[in-house]
Amino acid sequence: MKQYGNVYLIAAISIIGGGLFGFDISSMSAIIAGPGYRCYFNQGDKPCVGPTSSTQGGIVASMAAGSWLASLCSGFVSDSFGRKKAIMLGAIIWIIGCIIVSASQNIAMLIVGRIINGMCVGICSAQVPVYISELAPPTKRGRLVGAQQWAITWGIMIMFYISYGCSFMDGPAAFRVPWALQMIPAIILLFGMMFLPESPRWLASKDRWEECERVLVLVHGHGDPDSPWVAREFREIKEWLEIERQSKQISYLTLFTPRYINRTHIGLFTQIWSQLTGMNVMMYYITYVFTMAGLTGNTLLVSSSIQYVINVVMTVPALIWIDRVGRRPTLLVGSTLMATWLFANAGVLAKYGVRVPGGVNGIPEAQIRVTGAASKAVIACSYLFVASFAPTWGPVSWIYPPELFPNQLRGKAVAFTTSGNWAFNFALGYFVPPAFENITWRTYIIFGVFCVAMTIHVFFMFPETAGKPLEQVTHMFEDPNGIKHIGTPAWKTKNYYSTSARMEKGEGLEKQLPDDRDESPVRHEHVNAEKAV
Incomplete structure (x- = not known):
């Protein structure tokens, strides 16, 4: 169909x-x-x-x-x-x-x-x-x-x-x-x-990667399999899903x-x-x-x-x-x-x-x-x-x-x-x-x-989530390796709508979306502690 x-x-x-x-x-x-x-x-x-x-x-x-x-x-x-x-x-x-x-x-x-x-x-x-x-x-x-x-x-x-x-x-x-x-x-x-x-992220969670990519091409690439935005989205979904699967079994608890x-x-x-x-x-x-x-x-x-x-x-x-x-x-x-x-x-x-x-x-x-x-x-x-x-x-x-x-x-x-x-x-x-x-x-x-x-x-x-890819929102609450941190206070978080808009147009895709934690003293202390270890 x-x-x-x-x-x-x-x-x-x-x-x-x-x-x-x-x-x-x-x-x-x-x-x-x-x-x-x-x-x-x-x-x-x-x-x-x-x-x-x-x-x-x-x-x-x-x-x-x-x-x-x-x-x-x-x-x-x-x-x-x-x-x-x-x-x-x-x-x-x-x-x-x-x-x-x-x-x-x-x-x-x-x-x-x-x-x-x-x-x-x-x-x-x-x-x-x-x-x-x-x-x-x-x-x-x-x-x-x-x-x-x-x-x-x-x-x-x-x-x-x-x-x-x-x-x-x-x-x-x-x-x-x-x-x-x-x-x-x-x-x-x-x-x-x-x-x-179907949702591409649900398809990815069931390891139906070909279908996931087809949906991303259909919805975000407008039929273009070589779309740089699709490639980035597919890569981020895959990376974060691998990280999430290292956690314990998911339940309401x-x-x-x-x-x-x-x-x-x-x-x-x-x-x-x-x-x-x-x-x-x-x-x-x-x-x-x-x-x-x-x-x-x-x-x-x-x-x-x-x-x-x-x-x-x-x-x-x-x-x-x-x-x-x-x-x-x-x-x-x-x-x-x-x-x-x-x-x-x-x-x-x-x-x-x-x-x-x-x-x-x-x-x-x-x-x-x-x-x-x-x-x-x-x-x-x-x-x-x-x-x-x-x-x-x-x-x-x-x-x-x-x-x-x-x-x-x-x-x-x-x-x-x-x-x-x-x-x-x-x-x-x-x-x-x-x-x-x-x-x-x-x-x-x-x-x-x-x-x-x-x-x-x-x-x-309540932190600001506007303008961030879903995988990027996770950065406000935890590190990519799943280590819990305090992060930036809610009233200091920012809206990255304009940055995401440029990236969706193919501008600056090689760059990482700004992270609210980058300006947080707590963030720097956490990173320094990791380096010390």
């Missing part, structure tokens, strides 16, 4: 796996406020009030539970059968889950279907970034991996408008039709992946050895912090927030959808500039801005909000009502929050972890770090509805404090 090596085409097809997550997010946020859903899955004493807040939290969180388990298992699947086949397996699982969800007869069946859907999302969210990272050139890696977040935002927006259109249907069709339509992108993903190459524990902690917290930004509040439960702001009916749904458009549009700057700007500045600016909007929302709701026993419009999660200028302020801060998350933590949380780990460990490492995302996604999905019901505006304070904490953490602990 003919394979295509254009990196943009590869990314465009594979990131549909991320789009499936987006489809799920907005299908719930648009549907849970509709009468079709609330009447069919009613648990209250009154008709058509929907599930209880704790049950609704469990329904939303069930997908994340499946994602957590599958993301951990995806490392074994990906390492054994390949990145490409792991993603295709995820597409098949999604189709099965959609059939069950759309045919749900009760809450239990709905939860089972969402768990199965979550298994697909867990596999794809962990392995799509790995797959793209291992195929993309250094100067485009951030843009291409970050496109997964863009696909998520497109999935959110498209599915929201589909769900909004279906909300005018009578009865269960209002939620069955949009949930069934979620199968279409998974079918496209399944068949589209058949025309894409390897992530916690002294050699890798720092990278594991950074990758894991990248995913955890992305959840603790509070984006869950804005995505899953935005209809609750805007209900408190006094919006109802179609006005509520249309106003909620604006944030999804903002999410799509504001992710574009990250895709254009993320490799030039770097990972660290992007994360620091994003968390600072998000903290600002969260504290502002908390202040407005605390100062001008009026407690409504039983909830606004009978929705128990909307315990506070604000009107007038305060209502507009809540809506504005919500939009600004999304505009701050979209070009920063949204894409970088997928870009950063795959860059931290060596080839043989990357599949399992990213699976583990992504499982942290889903563990907290599950916890927050379950936590937010009761939090809105019981502590109301203080929910925003909690997430605001998290944003301040992550700003401090990133500044002191």
Whole structure:
């Protein structure tokens, strides 16, 4: 079967796996406020009030539970059968889950279907970034991996408008039709992946060197077997793979050895912090927030959808500039801005909000009502929050972890770090509805404090990885012979985008890419010690 090596085409097809997550997010946020859903899955004493807040939290969180388990298992699947086949397996699982969800007869069946859907999302969210990272050139890696977040935002927006259109249907069709339509992108993903190459680094790990070289020629050499960039890339993969194989057998426990524990902690917290930004509040439960702001009916749904458009549009700057700007500045600016909007929302709701026993419009999660200028302020801060998350933590949380780990460990490492995302996604999905019901505006304070904490953490602990080949990133954490060292402090690491860009064009290929450690006193002491020995 003919394979295509254009990196943009590869990314465009594979990131549909991320789009499936987006489809799920907005299908719930648009549907849970509709009468079709609330009447069919009613648990209250009154008709058509929907599930209880704790049950609704469990329904939303069930997908994340499946994602957590599958993301951990995806490392074994990906390492054994390949990145490409792991993603295709995820597409098949999604189709099965959609059939069950759309045919749900009760809450239990709905939860089972969402768990199965979550298994697909867990596999794809962990392995799509790995797959793209291992195929993309250094100067485009951030843009291409970050496109997964863009696909998520497109999935959110498209599915929201589909769900909004279906909300005018009578009865269960209002939620069955949009949930069934979620199968279409998974079918496209399944068949589209058949025309894409396997990861060259995975092929190398299985000693399939001829296939590895063919993929490099197809993707990076544009069909030219004599491309100097291909020769350099192939040589570096081979050299580092030989070094990695001198280590002990790779398992999840390897992530916690002294050699890798720092990278594991950074990758894991990248995913955890992305959840603790509070984006869950804005995505899953935005209809609750805007209900408190006094919006109802179609006005509520249309106003909620604006944030999804903002999410799509504001992710574009990250895709254009993320490799030039770097990972660290992007994360620091994003968390600072998000903290600002969260504290502002908390202040407005605390100062001008009026407690409504039983909830606004009978929705128990909307315990506070604000009107007038305060209502507009809540809506504005919500939009600004999304505009701050979209070009920063949204894409970088997928870009950063795959860059931290060596080839043989990357599949399992990213699976583990992504499982942290889903563990907290599950916890927050379950936590937010009761939090809105019981502590109301203080929910925003909690997430605001998290944003301040992550700003401090990133500044002191997260090194810059932009512009470096994947093998070169390892230099920041260890020597080629595997000896652990301290390295340059995170805030002194640099972005080598311009140097890599010249090398990809064939300029200066005889030179070694600059190393952050070269200017580090610790580095010189280590080298001198080696010479003394």
